[in-house]
Amino acid sequence: MPRPVSRHGSCRTSTRSTSRTRPPTSTPRRRCFIVASKTFTTLETLTNARLARDWLWAGLQEAGAIDDSEAQKTDAVAHHFVAVSTALEKVEAFGIDPANAFGFWDWVGGRYSVDSAIGLSLVIELGPDAFRDLLAGFHAVDEHVASTPLEKNVPVLMGLLNVWYTNFLGAQTHAVLPYAQQLHRFAAYLQQLTMESNGKSVRWDGTPVTSDTGEVFWGEPGTNGQHAFYQLIHQGTRLIPADFIAFVNPAHPLTDGGRDVHGLFLANFLAQTKALAFGKTAEEVEAEGTTGALVAARTFAGNRPTTSIFAPALTPKVLGELIALYEHITFTQGTIWGINSFDQWGVELGKQLALQIAPAIEGDADALAAQDASTQALLAYYRTHRHS
Numbered sequence: 001m002p003r004p005v006s007r008h009g010s011c012r013t014s015t016r017s018t019s020r021t022r023p024p025t026s027t028p029r030r031r032c033f034i035v036a037s038k039t040f041t042t043l044e045t046l047t048n049a050r051l052a053r054d055w056l057w058a059g060l061q062e063a064g065a066i067d068d069s070e071a072q073k074t075d076a077v078a079h080h081f082v083a084v085s086t087a088l089e090k091v092e093a094f095g096i097d098p099a100n101a102f103g104f105w106d107w108v109g110g111r112y113s114v115d116s117a118i119g120l121s122l123v124i125e126l127g128p129d130a131f132r133d134l135l136a137g138f139h140a141v142d143e144h145v146a147s148t149p150l151e152k153n154v155p156v157l158m159g160l161l162n163v164w165y166t167n168f169l170g171a172q173t174h175a176v177l178p179y180a181q182q183l184h185r186f187a188a189y190l191q192q193l194t195m196e197s198n199g200k201s202v203r204w205d206g207t208p209v210t211s212d213t214g215e216v217f218w219g220e221p222g223t224n225g226q227h228a229f230y231q232l233i234h235q236g237t238r239l240i241p242a243d244f245i246a247f248v249n250p251a252h253p254l255t256d257g258g259r260d261v262h263g264l265f266l267a268n269f270l271a272q273t274k275a276l277a278f279g280k281t282a283e284e285v286e287a288e289g290t291t292g293a294l295v296a297a298r299t300f301a302g303n304r305p306t307t308s309i310f311a312p313a314l315t316p317k318v319l320g321e322l323i324a325l326y327e328h329i330t331f332t333q334g335t336i337w338g339i340n341s342f343d344q345w346g347v348e349l350g351k352q353l354a355l356q357i358a359p360a361i362e363g364d365a366d367a368l369a370a371q372d373a374s375t376q377a378l379l380a381y382y383r384t385h386r387h388s
């Protein structure tokens, strides 16, 4: 555990972390920064950390709390910053005392780390009880996976279904459609989990895979999607398996003219999955009085696969269960495909190239000359049009 830090107020008294790109406006004396980066090398994270450090120094100097000496600036960082990282020597080089770093294990990939020390900002935001409940949700699903026969093992069955949709029915994408606005970023969360894990084309042994792997995960809250892209899921030419996620009890109960708003809302969830499963035959369309070419346009083939995930309420525990469910689904698919769901060399390449290109953006002639023609042209455009 990091030791408490005080003197300037700082990490012992502050209660909120920040991951904003603009520094907070309140007094720097009361700010504690949590820099969360496993490798402590990620360009965006470290840039934000340096900006926060500059902001802190400037604010403390303006308030007369420190002077411009290196000793006092170093001391300020030691008192106002903690880290969550596995790279303790880099944490120290930044100026954070490694004793003020929450560690975890280097084999925990970012996309699997919210339930590790990386969740520190969540502990602060939600409180330790809620975070414990979140962990209990993860644990419940882990136990289920470890102790349930494969034919009844929910994440295994869902993973196998995804392999079936992808490799036998030709599905390219997978939609996740929560009927809860609080989960409006859940599909984006799952994009890192599933696509970074299973976006691979060679197996563990280096041989090329012989079938498609990792689907494109995407989605939006159902109430938005059903007025937008559901049309393609209902009647398009592509097969799009979809997970519908809904909750019996709403976060904010409301009534409209005496009717439960959430009940009306859930009617949509049930209607959409029913329509996708059973469609509408030409006979049913004609029985409604439709004739001619419109009959075909109003006919729905149905048999579009969906999975309904229905829970009592969106609590921290249920959120933990949901995340763990998808983690195990991802692992199941990766296992069937024989790929390593825990590396991400494609992302690493982008990070390395960004470090090489950054000097070219700043005008370094050698770095510019080292780029390919397309990147050089884009850099030339940038340098021509950049203000000041």
Ligand SMILES: O=P(O)(O)OC[C@H]1O[C@H](O)[C@H](O)[C@@H](O)[C@@H]1O
Binding pocket: 036, 037, 038, 039, 040, 041, 042, 045, 109, 110, 111, 196, 344, 347, 348
């Ligand atoms: O925690 P860091 O080392 O800063 O990494 C942050 C992120 O960097 C990359 O984008 C990786 O692909 C992610 O898996 C990781 O979560």
